[in-house]
Amino acid sequence: MMFGTVDPMLSNGTPGVILLIVLLKVVIGFAVAMAAVIIMVWFERKAISDMQSRIGPQKWGPFGLLQTLADGIKLFFKEDIIPQEADRFVFKLAPYLVLLPALVTFGIVPLGGTVTIAGHAIELQVANPPMGILLMLAMSGISVYGVMLAGWSSGSKYPMMSSVRASAQMISYEAALGMSIVTVVLITGSLSTHDIVNSQGGVFWHWNLIRLGFIPFAIYLIAITAELNRPPFDVVEAESELVGGFHTEYSSLRFALFFLSEYMNTVTQSAIIVTLFFGGPAGYVPNIPHLRWAFPILWFVAKTCIFAFCYIWFRASLPRFRYDQVMELGWKRLIPLSLGWMLVVAAFLVSRSWGFGTLSAVIFASSLLSRSFQIGDARDQSPESVLPTVAQRPIPGAVIRELLDGEEEI
């Protein structure tokens, strides 16, 4: 067959219907993602303006729903400026390196249950690769490249500095992120998002949120907020203080791509949280004929909306972290906590006695760690501890003698 060498899936005489279904899923998935982004931007602006007693977008479409579209059109027709010092190829490549991972990650999220069309049982999920959730981690790794290269290729100092800051932050939080995902993978026994959702069942006390004891969820929520560079961890962009972070030199459509991928990531990560910890599309399904397939989708959308709202709520409520605070939270608190919790979960999966043994060991280790942090914080960290102030420094005798010109004896 023609595609035989390309994809093993197509070599065994795969019927055209399945090919068509896959194609359809990709197209619909893309459309859903784009629509979700447009609604997310609108929702964020509307919700945050309500929290600040403002009105928000209202002119375009009902309740200002088309405002995002109007902004997109405006950006599309603006002049596209590429700085003279920029590395032109990388400069053009970077926005796509950020956008593509965002789109691909959306593909692995199970949006609903299973639908039967023309005798084929179709999972409402663009793709269900066996490496599943690892793909998400890999993609977020690639988007770090996008951010880094965007800043580097701009040929300007400030985007460069900002992109270094951004990638440092994203990489730091990836460790805690990965560790809290490991707990989910441990309890599921599979990496596939489909299996992760299925293992959680329909009732809420089977959800990973409860099964894993809330901590991995809390770590994930904080780490992913930092990973997305969203407030309160938006030191990277800090629009009220800095020019604009790594995309300062970007304009027109290329800036729109950054903006788009940022919001797409927000939507996707809300969906991933629901998938990992809240049972995905699981929920009560009333026995209505021909409509049973719709309820998982509704549940999924409702749960995702709650987390999308959470991100907006964080942004409205919390002041921005200082950069050293961001790093301290990531390295000193979240990574040890997620590591310890992962060990405890793993040990409890082996046996109860192992579990309690590890738990006590982790508690002991964390008390040691917190004591060492205390000692570290108590240390004199002022600039004077490194270099004495000018007044404190001893003045060389030769200099003084020269100043006094030998008039006085020292």
Next chain:
Amino acid sequence: MASWTDFFGGFKLTLRHIGRPNVTNSYPEVKRPKQPRQHGRHVLSRYEDGMEKCIGCELCAGVCPVGCIYVRGLDNPADHPVSPGERYGYVYEINYLRCIHCDLCVEACPTQAITESKLFEFSFTNRADAIYTKPQLLVDDNGFPQRLPWEDWREGEAAMTGGWMRATAPAGDASFEGVVQWSGDLGAGVRAPEAGQSGNRDDAATGTKDIRTSFSRHMSTESQLQEDQGLASFLNAFARRGGKKESA
């Protein structure tokens, strides 16, 4: 005393604000009631019999700190006098590219001929339109100010022209507060005195709308009125809304 739950105070505050009315409004369509003593576009008044109040004395032009007023007086024609006095304002021009709306002209006017409405939203597009001449400033035969094409008049903006002046006597003597010392206006009659510092205001008579109510629920608790604090505020807001519906 700070406790760890204070961390969630910010979350609570933002969530609570969702339920509150917005401070901003859709400006060009919806306008907030203006301050009762707002200084805006000038209006030249007429007496109740239709005679012009301006006597062409040029005191307004003299007092104007930016020199935006140009007045020329002329003797009243004997057969059809324009004003009840000896002379009348033959030319009256105000240059709104210069006017700072300080209201000193209103204070200086011996006959309360020049007053200020609450209109400030007039955006002309050329310099000729910026200079308002006497036919544009003078009230029409109903006693209402002319409405020029580029002016955005709303209800109540012309109701109390020079309203601040009627808080006390025109001379500024506080003991004359609430005592009518001004002549009637064409269309409006003798306008009611606005309450000054004594506070016994009659908002219905002066057409004053209280701007405080639209902000009250956003103020800090200390600066709110007693009736706008705590749970009672919701009940009062509900009652106010009901009352408005009846009157409408």
